[in-house]
Amino acid sequence: MMSATARPSAMAGDLDPSRRNNLALISSLVHHHGVISRAELTKRTGLNRSTVGTLVGQLVALGLVYESAPSGEGQVGRPSPDVRPDPSTAALAVNPEVDAVTIGLVSLGGKVQKKIRFATERIPTAKEAVNIAAAVIAGMRSELDASYRITGIGMAVPGLVNRADGVVRHAPHLGWRDEAVASMMSEATGYPCLADNDASLGAEAELIFGAGAGRGNLVYLNGGASGIGGGIIADGALLRGSTGYAGELGHTFVRTGGRPCHCGATGCLETEVSQSPLFELAGLEGGDAGQLEEALRAKDSPELAAEVSRQLGFLGITLRNAVNTFNPDTIVLDGFLGVLHSLSPGTLEGLLRTQALGGAADKAKIHRAALGSDLMMIGAAELAFARFLADPAGIRELRVPASKNR
Incomplete structure (x- = not known):
């Protein structure tokens, strides 16, 4: 042995x-x-x-x-x-939101083996989110030890995150400021942990495994309970900016005299485009994008049609700005933004044709995220896989699972 x-x-x-x-x-x-x-x-x-x-x-x-x-x-x-x-090498993924903490087990090849969504009654603090994830991981420990070599944990956080040190500088919807979540998670679980912005990780996951595969220039927008995030892929690489916080398309200005935003400005995209009114019109108190889409498709009301049209109009302004600025070949919409697009197919394409610059608009194609509800798990796991993909021989440092012993 x-x-x-x-x-x-x-x-x-x-x-x-x-x-x-x-x-x-x-x-x-x-x-x-x-x-x-x-x-x-x-x-x-x-x-x-x-x-x-x-x-x-x-x-x-x-x-x-x-x-x-x-x-x-x-x-x-x-x-x-x-x-x-080989699926015996895997990573853990954690995605905290305002209403839940989701924990996943992702094997090499980007395959989600397990996903657990732990709903919270209120917005979790950073410490509470870490404790929830650590407790779930502890419950999985016997399975992990027996069947997997875990390369580490990746965290996808809806906010400004410094990937280098895993500190959440500001997550407005979560109310987190200067929280060292990566080191907190490592301490709580014993696994090395890295953290980054959820939308940036989503953009990279779609580029590698999803709708952006084979494309070099991509704009990704994700809409969820914690607002709207974005990620930009330029010539095959994530556009990070001077401090690593590029791509915050949820804070694109879309309306003069609009409502105040968590960021301190007014008229941001995520103050005008939100899943809350859609859940209300659907008669749901909560749920994921799939449940929302199913409920909305069962409705047929002028109020719903008007709200979808209103939100798509503001989303179209952001996409027009993104197309004119970044000239992408692919636009990927995730979460409830993908639901909006599916409820009125062709609307966003029409807005781009009439409002964006001709050459750029002709090139950009709009897709729903191909990875669906697994996207954040796959994106977060890439953080934990990165070190071993860069030096595969380093895998020998990890404990060999019992099922692999010879």
């Missing part, structure tokens, strides 16, 4: 920088694609077949990937084996 600290293979020993970089490249491609053939890995990396074979062998020995029989679809000649991420 291999001990918890033993190295899986001699091949997992010290690597030169070039081999380490190639190993990271292969592991990232497998993680992001879910399944990819050796032949495709060779094509995408530019490495020769024998080198790719050796690198895949190392990742197999490290327990990060496994090979399966080739599908052979669309291939000429001898089909190449498929390489898949």
Whole structure:
């Protein structure tokens, strides 16, 4: 039986920088694609077949990937084996909101294995959110220890978060200021933790696994109980700004003489576009975007039609500004914003055609988030996967789950 600290293979020993970089490249491609053939890995990396074979062998020995029989679809000649991420390596994800704390278990390949939504009777403090998540994780501990190697915890927080130190500078809807949530979570659970803005993580997740896959320039907007957040992908990379807080599209100015916003300004997008009136019209006291959409589709009233039209009008102003400023090829709408779009298909496209600059508007295509309710879990988990994707051999430092012991 291999001990918890033993190295899986001699091949997992010290690597030169070039081999380490190639190993990271292969592991990232497998993680992001879910399944990819050796032949495709060779094509995408530019490495020769024998080198790719050796690198895949190392990742197999490290327990990060496994090979399966080739599908052979669309291939000429001898089909190449498929390489898949091993689900025993996983990350934990935490997403605090004003009405709940959601905890997820996400395996390599971006697959959500488990998700638990813990509803709260009031807005949780940072300490309460951490304690809730830590208690849920403690309840999962026997399963985690037996079947998974956990790379860490990623937190997706609706507010201004410094990714470098995991401190929430300001989360207005949660009422958090200068809360060191990452270190608090690490202390409470024993796992390393990183935190970032939820919409930024959502944008990256959609770029890798969802509607933005294969695209380089993307605008992402998420609408939920904690307001509206945004993320901008420019030439394949998240636009962070000088202090890391770029993309706050929920605070785009959309109405003169509008209502005061949590941020201190007036007329922000999230003061005019909100899920609260939609829940009220749907006759719901709460729930997720799927429940909201189902309830709204069952309604047929002039009041609902007027509210959807009103909110889409203000959302259109923000999208017009985003298209003119960032010239994206893809716009992704998540949460209740995706519901609004689906209730009146073509409305936002029409507003862009008539209000945005022609060349930019013609290029931008609007999509609903492809990852659905799993998006925040997948985005948060990417934080925890990042260190091991950069240096896959470092996985040997983690405890080997009992089911993987030899």
